[in-house]
Amino acid sequence: MITMNKVSKHYGSFQVLADCTTHVNKGEVVVVCGPSGSGKSTLIKCVNGLEPFQSGEITVNGVSVGDPQTNLSKLRAHVGMVFQNFELFPHMSIAQNLTIAQIKVLGRDKAEAEVKGMQLLDRVGLRAQALKYPGQLSGGQQQRVAIARALAMDPICMLFDEPTSALDPEMINEVLDVMTELAQEGMTMMCVTHEMGFAKRVAHRVVFMDHGRIVEDDHKDAFFANPSSERAQQFLAKILQH
């Protein structure tokens, strides 16, 4: 579904990504982790072309992201993305947040989009909030709406960039529960997260990054049992203490 081959990116002389190679198969859940500044967000944003990269190749469902001929908008319409800061549109109601792209991008008619939006709100347990505005919801609720908004586009895969790290601890689980359910239904997912419990339960593989490089790319059991690099060992030791 997603393949990355020797992807590199730099800002001036600063190398953000160096020869990153990995893949996500259909129905697979891959967790990306690593220390702050290691390039995780950049990597995941390259997948849907939100960040350009200078060399290497990324394909999503066979379409090359770096190819100038590729219609990126069309590609992104079917690749869901969830951000750390939710990024709901604050000037629109929850219902409008869920329908705007369905209508303007997919060309669905309003009634159809509304039905779809309500179904997905229901699914994340927020049907009652449809007429409110994002500012009136808690962080956890906003993030669930953001997931519903992405799902409304019928994505072929989902990208998550630290979806729970801006949340108060008591709200983390409500978001992880929605993600777990998605994974169990067979959604292809690439998740940047430090929630190792989630990774252990749900992920198939774990990718560990450090200084713009993919240092480990392993089956999750192997990763947690004995990470091969020292850097990953230290990282795990630190994060699992909490």
Add this chain to the structure above:
Amino acid sequence: MYEFDWSSIPGSLPLLAKGMGVSLEITFTAIVVGIVWGTLLAMMRLSSVKPLAWFAAGYVNVFRAIPLVMVLLWFFLIVPNLLESLFGIPRGSDMRLGSAIAGFALFESAYYSEIIRAGIQSVPKGQMAAAKALGMSYGQAMRLVVLPQAFRNMVPLLLTQAIILFQDTSLVYVSALADFFGTAAKIGDRDGRLVEMLLFAGAVYFVLCFAVSQLVRYYQKKLKTA
């Protein structure tokens, strides 16, 4: 001791109202054109296409470095000639209002574009990213997501600029155009009651501008609580 005599005011109200009409027409047209052209300039300035960004920056810097009176005078002197040579419109026709409006609109666009640029930049970058991630084109993301939020934040500044613009319309006296201020001065001269007329005109400007600035404050309070 100067004896005030306000008696010439009631009879002049119709003429003054007409003058106010001219002032408001200039103000509103300049606001509308200023916002539309200012938005385009702001987007050019923020664009990654360098020549566009340079053009917008040059435009804004030039207009902000020239006194408004001069721009108006140039437009008053040049635009009629230009129209004559381009479209064959005869010299005799009265182009003062048109050229005043054009001068104001182009001048104000420079100021509006700076307000709008700041407004666009006040919208978090993640909003554009989220809109694009949903498959929106750059244009759609701007129109549906970024600009509505930018304008909502900018309304107080845009209104404040509108007040300044309204006051500045009095500068059209350089082209002897009968706006509110010009009319008041002319009537005052005619009746030998210039002091009263100008006091009255000042009071009208004050009431209108004060009312709008109260509106701005009210809106700002609402924005803060929202």
